[in-house]
Amino acid sequence: MPDENFYLDNDDIRFNLTHMVDLESIAELKEDVGSPDCAYESADEVVETYLDLLEDPIGVLAAQRIAPRAADVDKEGCHYDNGTVTLPEPARLNVQDLAEADLMGMTLPTRYGGLNFPATLYTAATEMISRGDASLMNLFGLQGIAETINLFASDELKDKYLPGFCTGEHSGAMVLTEPDAGSDLTAVQTRAAYEEDHDHFHLTGTKRFITNGCGEVLLVLARSEDPEKYGGGRGLSLFLVEKDETVTVRRIEEKLGIHGSPTCEIYFNNSEGYLIGQRGRGLTRYVNWLMNAARLGVAAQAVGISEAAFAEARAYAQQREQFGQPLDRFPAVQEMLVRMRIDIEASRALMYATAETVDMEMLLSEKLERLDRKDPRYADLRARRDRFAKAAEVLTPLAKYYTSEKSISVTTDAVQVHGGNGYMKEYAVERLYRDARITSIYEGTSQIQIDRAIPRVMAGAFEALLDEYADRDYGTVALNGLREALAEARRSLQAAVAYVNDQKLADDQRDTDYRNLTARMVCDMALDTYLSYVFLEQARHSERKAAVAAKFIQDMAPRVEMNRQYVMSGDRSVLQQFDLLTGAQS
Ligand SMILES: Cc1cc2nc3c(=O)[nH]c(=O)nc-3n(C[C@H](O)[C@H](O)[C@H](O)COP(=O)(O)OP(=O)(O)OC[C@H]3O[C@@H](n4cnc5c(N)ncnc54)[C@H](O)[C@@H]3O)c2cc1C
Known part of the structure; x- marks a missing residue:
């Protein structure tokens, strides 16, 4: 459709960016508004530039070029021939369109040819592009690789590689996973041997499931330290490897979805690697x-x-x-x-x-x-x-x-x-x-996300977040009434957290198995409560959002209560009778 625009047709993205996110503060800090080097008069001007770009070219490209090609990308899929990977033709055109619109270095500094955009705006761009074609996000969304180079690599590496990312000449890959190291990256075995004469490393090993592993610039996690002295994660460093004849793409995967994104198995055969940042801090x-x-x-x-x-x-x-x-x-x-x-x-x-x-x-x-x-x-x-x-x-x-x-x-x-x-x-x-x-x-x-979040939830991370909302005046009797319903959900969350924290083993150590068993429910309670407050805040801005908040809170209350009962039941049958319940023991 010629007039379609994934920014203009999406009230909710615009609502979030204009009412919920403090874009002015982000813009002011990002461009250092008021400093002699700043090219803008005011933070408002920066915000206007951000939002204009979301509308055009991003909203236009996503709706009018990327979305119409998505079915063909999916049907054609990626091609592999003797170590060479080729994108489906419509996906190649998508990347070309994004590069021509100068969008491949959105978050990189302008001195490398980037747009110096903040993460919030990049997120909005990624959302719209993924709505057009989810698999394209895996190429557009690889900008984090360039950003990692920008944040942690030497000036020499930055000057050498970052301009190429901005023009679309280089694409990258995040090369972490191995056959025996998936969720547990501390088990990575790819070796990085230090060559004193040349002051760099040579990497050997196999990586699998690597999105765009056929890219030119690879950020590779490898074991650089003596495992006897520095085992697990402490022995791992991050390296930049430029694709050459020592790097072989052995195959690409046949996948359920995201067919426009090549998922590669890569073999490094004594490949030259440049250290990013400090040794031993890779992971x-x-x-x-x-x-x-x-x-x-x-x-x-x-x-x-x-x-x-x-x-x-x-x-x-x-x-x-x-x-x-x-x-x-x-x-x-x-x-x-x-x-x-x-x-x-x-x-x-x-x-x-x-x-x-x-x-x-x-x-x-x-x-x-x-x-x-x-x-x-x-x-x-x-x-x-x-x-x-x-x-x-x-x-x-x-x-x-x-x-x-x-x-x-x-x-x-x-x-x-x-x-x-x-x-x-x-x-x-x-x-x-x-x-x-x-x-x-x-x-x-x-x-794994729950595993990362739960220690913080247990330590009360949501209390500070909820405090910000709990005492606000939401402007109407109806909304303030909903706020009271939320206080009940918050008490349930506090009770569940306290209950799990109190679960002890015979030796008085915390029962982490019980904590891990109930972690998802506790996180769901925290999210339900937090999001209810966020919706309440949204409700101040429109009648429709007030209706959405009321509905969310109406549905949230029984969910939180159900989770509270589950968490506080103390039921350990999954842990204690795992074999019996899964039928391994009759
Ligand atoms: C299409 C695709 C693209 C990918 N792209 C990349 C990429 O670009 N770069 C890269 O490095 N990797 C990439 N990966 C790898 C991906 O990150 C891993 O597949 C993922 O982290 C899970 O690891 P695994 O497959 O080894 O599963 P496993 O680690 O074997 O996990 C299997 C199951 O066990 C559960 N589990 C494991 N440990 C725990 C735990 N401690 N607590 C609770 N449950 C646990 C998991 O949640 C999962 O349900 C990609 C994978 C796919 C499928």
């Missing part, structure tokens, strides 16, 4: 940073897929008739559509709140670096930065978890709304359903 610092950025990217991919699936289901339910009336007149179908829509808005709210905390933590850290420690503003800014850092730490894994699980349920319902047609390749929901499935697996599975 704990640089990969951790890279994966957090990628998690936000996957959240945006998940929300984009959900949005596309909802649009298909909504239109289909309006037009298809059974029993003499459109499908969307049946209460059971209405219930599905309303739940899908609210789940998407909850996902989006969580994702942009997370992106904002990530940006603010990063930008305040940069500002602190520029500031003299004796400056009277220093202590306040540092306290603010620390608050954002704490929030980002717990929200990032949970945003990835929540948005991906919701994307799977939204696309499942979208297929259901289509009935038999939803199972057929002629209908987009069939592809969207397959594409959504990966989002809860890569960049750390849902279980």
Whole structure:
């Protein structure tokens, strides 16, 4: 459709960016507005530039070029021939369009040819592009690799590689996973031997499931330290390897979805690698940073897929008739559509709140670096930065978890709304359903996201977040009434957290098995409570959002109560009778 625009047709993205995220503060810090080097007059001008770009070219390209090619990308898939990988032709055109619009270096500094955009805006771009074609996110979304180089590599490496990322000449890959090291990256075996004469390393080993492993610039996690002295994660470093004849793509995977994204097995045969940052900090610092950025990217991919699936289901339910009336007149179908829509808005709210905390933590850290420690503003800014850092730490894994699980349920319902047609390749929901499935697996599975978040939830990370909302005046009797209902949910969360923290083993150590068993339910309670407050805040801005908040809170209350009862039941049968319950022991 010639006039379609995935920014202009999406009120909720615009709502989040204009009412919920403090884009002015982000813009001011990002461009250092007021400093002699700043090219802008004001933060408002920066924000206007950001939003203009989302509208055109991003909203236009996503709707008018990328989305119409998605079915062909999926059908053609990637090609492999004797070590060479080729993208499907329509995917190649997509990358070309993005590069020509100068969008391949969105977050990189302007001195390398980038746009210097914050994570929040990159997230919005990723959401729209993924709505057009989820698999394209895996090429567009690889900008975190260039950003890692920008943050942690030497100036020499930055100057050599970053301009190529911005023009689209280079693409990258995040090369971590091995056959025996998936969720547990501390088990990585690829070796990096130090060559003293040349002051660099040579890498040998096999990596698998590597998105765009055929790219030119590979960031590889490898074991550089003596395992006797530095075992596990402490022995791992991050290296930049430029693709050459020592790097072989052995095969690409045949996959359920995201067919436009090549997933490669790579063999490194004594390949030259340049150290990024410090030895031994590859996993704990640089990969951790890279994966957090990628998690936000996957959240945006998940929300984009959900949005596309909802649009298909909504239109289909309006037009298809059974029993003499459109499908969307049946209460059971209405219930599905309303739940899908609210789940998407909850996902989006969580994702942009997370992106904002990530940006603010990063930008305040940069500002602190520029500031003299004796400056009277220093202590306040540092306290603010620390608050954002704490929030980002717990929200990032949970945003990835929540948005991906919701994307799977939204696309499942979208297929259901289509009935038999939803199972057929002629209908987009069939592809969207397959594409959504990966989002809860890569960049750390849902279980791993929960595992990352739960210690922070148990330590009360949500208390600080909820405090911000709990005493606000929401402006109307109805909204303030909902706030009271939320106080009850918050008490349930506190009770569940206290209960799990109190579970002790015979030797008085904490019962971490019970904590891990109930971790998902506790995280769900925390998310339900937090998102209810966020919706309440949204409700101040429009009647429709007030209705959405009321519905979310209405549904949230019994969910939280159910989870509270489960968590506080003390039921350990899964742990104690695992073999019996799974049928291994009769
Ligand atoms: C299409 C695709 C693209 C990918 N792209 C990349 C890439 O670009 N770069 C890269 O390095 N990797 C990539 N991966 C790898 C991906 O990140 C891993 O597949 C993922 O982290 C899970 O690891 P695994 O497959 O080894 O599963 P496993 O680690 O074997 O996990 C299997 C199951 O056990 C659960 N589990 C494991 N440990 C725990 C635990 N401690 N607590 C609770 N449950 C646990 C998991 O949640 C999962 O349900 C990609 C994978 C796919 C499928």
